[in-house]
Amino acid sequence: MPPAALDTALRLHQDRVYAFALYLVGDADAAADLAQTAFVRLWERGADVAEAAQRAWLLRTVRNAALDRFRRQRFDGTVADFDALEADDPSPLDQTETADLAAHAFAALDTLDEPYRSLVLLCDVQALAYADAASVLELPLNTVRVYLHRARARLRSAFFLRTRERA
């Protein structure tokens, strides 16, 4: 892959890939390492990865690298240090109630197994279309729909338990 093509891929996808990695592992340095690994592999694969498929390919690679990391290190962190995640612009999360809700949501997300957690991250946090999520996870589209509904139901239950405990 020519350096200019890699540069274009970086400009288009680096934030999304990094964000996905950060939500998966919850550590900024580790997330940057994982995202870097994905882009270096993309450069190595070169023309094997069509331009239109790069985003899904990068997200899939970063997820696989994160899962490898979990397996190797028995990673026990949270999904993300929610307070450490900074938005570029002020968002409704600045409001205490909403921030509380989001913090609980992400804590509940931490209780989900794969691929449910990745599905929620891809579809509900990163707003990917189901077809794109299917491509990332290499699952049939219908399976993605079923899994996502299951993931959301489990997330809702976990969220309900957390908020009830706090109450």
Next chain:
Amino acid sequence: MNAPDLLPDLPDERLEAWLDHALPPDEARAVADRVATDAAWGDAADTALRLRAALAAAPLPTAPPDFRARVFAALPPDAQPTSVHADRPPTPRRRRRVRLAAGAVFAAVVLAVGLYVTRFQPEPRYSDADVAAARADVEWTLAYLNRLNAQTAAHVSDALPPLPQPEAAR
């Protein structure tokens, strides 16, 4: 990281499918009725929507500023970019300049052809007013071309044939 089992008194994933408009019509009607009449289902639907909104509004962190440099540093020396913007697509400003330059050249060609044709036509008889009006048109066109030249740095005058001299100067 094991998810707790669904609580028996809470709606299951059919509710999520319903919110996603992914249920067959009869099943969707049943869930809608349940949501409308059963407080637990109503609350669950409300929670589900709030959860989705909270996740969608979550901040999307951006890659560190040195991320691009990190990636290229991990590649062999022959993979380093020569210029970051070597492959940049034309910006709207560049495209506008090109269009203006093309327009100026086209106008110059039209003017040159017009002058050439009119010069070899049998001389019609024009009144003084006609000549003054034509001269005003030509002066306006030249002023317009000068302005285009200034905006686009295109050398339109190079494409022009020698301008005909006014009758009095011959």
